[in-house]
Amino acid sequence: MMDSSLEEQFTSAYTFLNNHTGINLSNEIKLKLYGYYKVATTGKVNTEKPSLWEIRGRAKWDAWKEVENTPTEEAMQMYVEIVEKANIGWNRDQLDDTTSEEIDIDKENNKTNAQQERMTYVSTLSYEEDEEEDNDENDIFSYAKKGDSVELNKILDLGEVDINAKDNQGLTLLHWASDRGHLEIVKLLIEKGADVNIMSEEENETPLHYSCISEHLDCARYLYHHGANPLIKNAEDSVAFDYCNPQFKEEVIKE
Template identity: 40%
Template sequence: MDSSAAFTSASTYLTTHSNPTLPTPTLLSLYALYKTATIGACNTPRPGLLDFTGRAKWDAWKKLEGMGREEAMRGYVEIVGRETGWRGDRGSRSATETSPATPEVSSSKGSVFVSTMQNDREDVDDTHKTIFHHTEEGALSSVRGLLATTPSLAASQDSNGMTPLHWAADRGHVEIVRVLLENDATAVNGRDAEGLTALHYGRFWGGG
């Protein structure tokens, strides 16, 4: 297949198979390559500070500025083949043959969605809950109360290097995101143990 046909086949495969498993950086790369291949250089303003999903996708696309469409198609095809088992007109490996990775993704109507992180914290009573427990649960008033007495908690990190902002972004708790940023605007740049910022933890990666 030529580059265009292979690109079309790879993108169709990715959006019609329900349970591929791809890490977030790979999804961002695929998004950026797809936009470059189909549209060209990034041509939209950077989304606002609280649009975590939009900003992460925009940043990934912007980084490919100067890349040609043909090169983007080849890069997209290479990643899909390597990460999902797609092999063009030769078929594809079964799901059990592909390498597991997190977070999980599924495909729906041409858009790739990233699943939220699993909550593996032990159940604790309210008196022993940390800002991470309250953030995951969407307990806005509790988060406000903790930050009122200890503002530095906005920049605290759990055992995986994740801040409350990572968790709020992943869980889609927009109001808690706002409160955390009001207490520490620099928290948006905080990185977890994998080097990811809260921008990478938006609950959904749409196809826009």
């Protein structure tokens, strides 16, 4: 029998994300949330893997596939823990009181297309990337995320910013540019001395990890051919190429 308190926490967590769409989460966290969300609400992968060039769809599919054997309750628990640890204003002891819809997680019950679409949105991967993501429009990290190389370059030229500094998520400018697929910014940062092998604070992942997870081929190729070490392992003991298929890796490493 499903733990009703866990189901309530799970429902509250994804409702909180749905009601606070301006929350800024790294692509890595979004993918983990999506994978556990799909397992909790659908079960094992039941669709074909998108083509290599369907970047967003393929990343989501891979995230789901990676955890598809996780038991339903464990997947819900993982989702709850990730949202709570993200430190975005939600915790299981103070459930989101805006939850007005009870969503049945029982896989035996049918869901309408509208429900499915809403829950997919709640999974957080479909947040609009062109929304204002930072409170400070002039924050250097916001320029890296939005792909504004002109403004980013102006700040870097002042020489007052540590190009390898990390934000409150433990990510550098190069991590964000690689995550979002902003090749021009990746080039700019490396040209100005960014550490191509710098690791994120918590997961110990390099920019190459992020570009492979997101399957931004151009960024991954540039990083690889400009000193990115593909043998560096993250906290999960995985190298960057563990997150992409052989065809993608082949495209990255070819001359």
